[in-house]
Amino acid sequence: MNPSPFQYHRASTIDEALALLDQFGSEAKILAGGHSLLPVLKLRLAEPGHLIDIGEISALKGVTELAGGGIRVGALTTHEDLTRDPLVTRHAPVLAQASAEVGDRQVRNRGTLGGALAHADAAADQPAAILALDAVMIAQGPAGERRIPASEFFTGFLSTALEPDEILTAVEIPALPARTGSSYQKLANQASGYAIVGVAAMVTLDPDGRCESARIGVTGAVTPAIRAATAEAALAGKALTNGAIPVAAALVPNGLDILGDLHASEEYRRRVLTGLTERALRAAAAGA
Ligand SMILES: Cc1cc2nc3c(=O)[nH]c(=O)nc-3n(C[C@H](O)[C@H](O)[C@H](O)COP(=O)(O)OP(=O)(O)OC[C@H]3O[C@@H](n4cnc5c(N)ncnc54)[C@H](O)[C@@H]3O)c2cc1C
Known part of the structure; x- marks a missing residue:
């Protein structure tokens, strides 16, 4: 089946994506790798009038070391990148291991950590690793940035603590203790x-x-x-x-x-x- 007609918007900054979310409200859906959203659209389980593509927002990409230890993983980091990024394999090996288990190579090359966590499929791999790592989700909305502990993020079937006008921008993973x-x-x-x-x-x-x-x-x-x-x-x-x-x-x-x-x-x-x-x-x- 084909998706219902929608208008496509490409955001080039987080602020632009937030402004589009604000403008179109419940009619809008964020598009990252599309590997969960497109099947949902094709099955017409959702029929948003507007798709906001965040795939080119550079501020959502990459893995960096945090000043106090630990790492910050941008929401657009793909599953494949998570399997081999040196900071992830050193500071969060269980996330690298869970990411290697996601689907097949095509899915891992397109699917993103932010998309997987925001979609919150009950059978997704990475939520287990994110919970065990005691990570913190960084959400950005009109009121600014919000930090959500992993233990409070997943709230039910395909639902999370993210507000409809928020974007998951990154995941912060605390430093691993010795031993x-x-x-x-x-x-x-x-x-x-x-x-x-x-x-x-x-x-x-x-x-x-x-x-x-x-x-x-x-x-x-x-x-x-x-x-x-x-x-x-x-x-x-x-x-x-x-x-x-x-x-x-x-x-x-x-x-x-x-x-x-x-x-x-x-x-x-x-x-x-x-x-x-x-x-x-x-x-x-x-x-x-
Ligand atoms: C054939 C196949 C096999 C798969 N196998 C597995 C598997 O074995 N294990 C597994 O864990 N997963 C699996 N997946 C799912 C895959 O991991 C998806 O890539 C992932 O769930 C969604 O990531 P995405 O970037 O494609 O998100 P999208 O499909 O673009 O988005 C998914 C949802 O999250 C929202 N969203 C996306 N990014 C953000 C953001 N930054 N902030 C707020 N909301 C956002 C979207 O609006 C949408 O509702 C599979 C998928 C396919 C197609």
């Missing part, structure tokens, strides 16, 4: 590549080798992507060489409304979630 390891583990839908279940784990050990902190981001199994707070708390202060990891992993599905659909039943996702969490935590602890 930190991470891992993203995924069971992919063999047709689309999306996550049936995806788990990102970050583990920081104290000087005695005990778990100082653990963060676990879950995608695919639940809507929206979430942090597995109970399992994280269960690991604090524990030596990770004993049975602590399987015990914590078994806690992850508890109390969650696990998805069941034609790709995988609820029971199957529940078991895979436990298994992948265990795998991600073991890999993260080994790298810490």
Whole structure:
């Protein structure tokens, strides 16, 4: 099916894009890589009268080091760039790993981090990594810049804390503490590549080798992507060489409304979630 007719606008600055958003209001949609938006338009699940292409805005591109440590990743950074950017692979290896899992090479070459996070597909890979990294989303709107913690960003099915008149401009990722390891583990839908279940784990050990902190981001199994707070708390202060990891992993599905659909039943996702969490935590602890 073809999309409904729309007027195309190319913004060359963030201010220009915000002015267009303000002008056309709910009739407008931001266009980044188009890899989620165009299928939505072709299926006529959305019929915006105006598309605002932000793809040429240079201020939204690139990865830079933050003064206090950590990195700022521009919203237009493609999935492929995330897999090989030296700052990302050093400061946020779990994001590089999750980005390498996105779709195929064509999707990774066009799709952007900002687009994936703003679209907030329940089966997208990067939300799990962003949650485990405790990243901060930078949104810009008419009232200026707003910082949204990753744990408050994903609010439901294809919905986020972004206001309709805001653009996601960047993601800030804090510096990794010493003795930190991470891992993203995924069971992919063999047709689309999306996550049936995806788990990102970050583990920081104290000087005695005990778990100082653990963060676990879950995608695919639940809507929206979430942090597995109970399992994280269960690991604090524990030596990770004993049975602590399987015990914590078994806690992850508890109390969650696990998805069941034609790709995988609820029971199957529940078991895979436990298994992948265990795998991600073991890999993260080994790298810490
Ligand atoms: C065949 C195929 C396979 C795929 N497989 C996977 C997979 O395995 N794993 C996975 O995670 N993803 C997968 N994807 C999705 C892919 O990652 C998309 O690129 C991504 O979800 C959207 O990024 P985009 O830049 O293309 O955004 P667009 O499609 O341009 O935009 C998506 C939505 O976000 C909004 N938006 C975009 N940028 C911004 C911004 N900066 N601020 C505010 N709103 C914005 C748009 O208005 C739109 O509503 C797949 C896609 C395809 C087509």
